Amino acid sequence: MAASVLLDAYGQPIRKAELKQEQGGVTTRGVRQPVGRHQAPGLTPGKLANLLRRSIDGDPEAYLELAEDMEERDLHYAGVLSTRKRQVVGLDISVEAAGDDADSVADADLVREVISRDEFQDELVDVLDAIGKSFSATEIIWDTSEGQWMPGALKWNDPRWFTFDPTDADTLLLRGENGDEPLKPFGWIVHRAKVKSGLTIRGGLARAVAWTYLFKTFTTRDWAIFSEAYGQPMRLGKFGPDASPEEKAILLEAVSSIGTDFAAIVPASMTVEFIQSEVSGSHELYEKRADWLDRQVSKLVLGQTSTTDAQKGSYAVGQVHDGVRQDIEASDARQLAAALNRDLVVPLVMLNRGTRKAYPKIKIGRPDEQDIEKLVDNVVKLVPLGLKVGMSTIRDKIGIPDPGSDDVLLTPQRPAAPSAEEPETKKPAAHAALPSSADAVDRGVQDIIDDAWEPMMAPIVAGLEDELSAAKSEEQAKAIIARRIETMGVTKLAEVLARSAFAARLAGEAGEDL
Structure with missing residues (x-):
């Protein structure tokens, strides 16, 4: 195959002409209908078991219709499922460049432009429909009007319009007027929620919630009959x-x-x-059963119950369960980022800028609890010692975007140039700065400061710069300095200090005042 042909992650060739045409959506012959049937009315254990079995055997439509019904009819399930989706969507989304070179930075900027669209977060909610139904297929509507391949929209498609290849029961196919067809490469974001291992159709939350939904339906129906029968006194006409x-x-x-x-x-x-009717039972039985079933759904969807159900000691329980919920949140975020990197980032960069050895990556999650001030302080200290730090890495850490070509850049302030009267290298004032009462000892100290410090310190710092340049961390630099202090040569320093002391003593014996 020619090297110029683009291939997707699965080795399939990319046909750009097909990408300009929408593949999904409603069909005119009714193969993909906009409204499905309702499976919730008249649901029984036998009917539920049958449609769950059919979903595994290659006919998931009825199961997916039931999953949609449950989100509309069970308020508790709808609430906790929405919480789980929107909590992930509300996390920080960042783009990490593949390197510090100009191409890598430009690639990352291109991805940042796409995720900064106003509609992007709402489109992610549609992608996360997979959490309940086990998968979602979102078509990328490419816009090439300005010569670039940019996502004009990420269009949600009803899961009922898809089925699985009977060969492996896992490859997603789109129902079409001429039969089931594979999804075109670079045209879809396919997200599979990995709630549990196994076939994709068995991985969503709706499969486990279905039985709880059925039992709760029976409970609430019996509760309504009980309230109708015993909620009002009997009217007896004579x-x-x-x-x-x-x-x-x-x-x-x-x-x-x-x-x-x-x-x-x-x-x-x-x-x-x-x-007044004499009731032998109590409505609390139905209420407790319905609440118990809701708590099981909360455990499954959120990993805890303390944020949805008021319980004794709920604050303490919330502290214990908070870590579990964060684990689920982090897992959903990683899976979503992986799907976006595979099905959105790579096609976006490849179609616009060509193939790359490494591509930028979308990161979704809570910001690291990192002391930015300490990080910058360490970088300022270690870079002069030879530590190599990527500029894009630091920008990502402190949350500063790459500057644009038209941005006014901040630059370090340079010292003012010396005037004509002032020499470029100015030494501290020596004897002129000393008071008239200064003796020979003061003068000797000043001489050391003015003229003798460079030859005096040369043997001490010889080779220190090379050693510090090889240091890879602040700890290594500190160890090098400590070792040099212990072993450094002090011969020249001792000689200068001895001469100054001797001169001061002679001046004292001779009665010299200055």
Whole structure:
């Protein structure tokens, strides 16, 4: 195959002409209908077991319809599932360049431009539909109007429109008017939620929640019947022995109306009594069962119950469960980032800038708890010692984007140039700065400061710069300096100090004042 042909991650050739045409969406012949059937009404254990079995055998449509029904009908499941999706979408999204060279930085800037679109976070919610249904397929609608390949939209497609290749029961296929067809390379973001190992269709949360949903449906239905039967007192109408059939009908209508309209009229010869029912059971049984089932769903979806159900000691329980929830959040974030890097970042860079040995990566997660001030301080200290640090790495760490070509750049302030009267190299004032009362000792010290410090320190620092340049960390640099202090030569220093002391003593014996 020619080297110019682009290949996707699975070795399939990229046909750019096909990418300009939408592959998914609603079909005119009804193969992909906009509205599906509802499986929740009349759901029984037998019906549920049957549609779950059919989803594994290659017909997942009924199961996916039920998964949609559960999100619409079970408020608790809808709430916790939405929390899990939107918590991931609300995390920080960053782009890490593949290197510090100009091409790598430009590649990363291109990806940043795409994820900065206003619609991007809402599109990620659609991609995360896979958490409940086990997979999602989002078509990339490429926009080439300005000569670049840019995602004009990431379009959600109903999971009912897809099936799996019967050969491996895992390769996703799009239902088409001419049969099932493979997804075109570089045209789709396919996200598979890895809630559990196994076939993709068995990996979503909806499969486990389905049984809880069924039992809760039975519970709430029985609860409604109980409330209807025992929530109001029985209305008993009494009529006399001479009442005609018409009067009896009037009395029955009146008693029935009291239950709905709370008002009725009856002849004076008739009476209506309200008899308080003696309930042997209690509605708390149904409430406790429904709450227990909701807690099981919370454990599955969020990994904990403390943030959704008020319990004794819920604050302490929340502290214990908070780490578990973060694990689930981090796992969802990693899986989402992997899908975006494979199906969005690589096609984006390859179509616009060509193939690369390494591509930029999208990172999704909470920011590291890192002391930025300490990081910058360490870099300032170690870079002069030879530590090599990538500029893009530091920018990513401190959250500063790469500057644009038109940006006004901040530069370090340079010292002012020396004036004509002022020499370029200016030594500290020597004897002129000393007071008139300075003696020979003061003068000797000043001489050391002015002229003798360079030859005095040369043997001590000889070779130190080379050693520090080879240091790879601040700890190694500190160790080198400590070792030099212990073993450094001090011969010249001792000689200068001895001469100064001797001169000061002679001046003292001779009575020299200056």
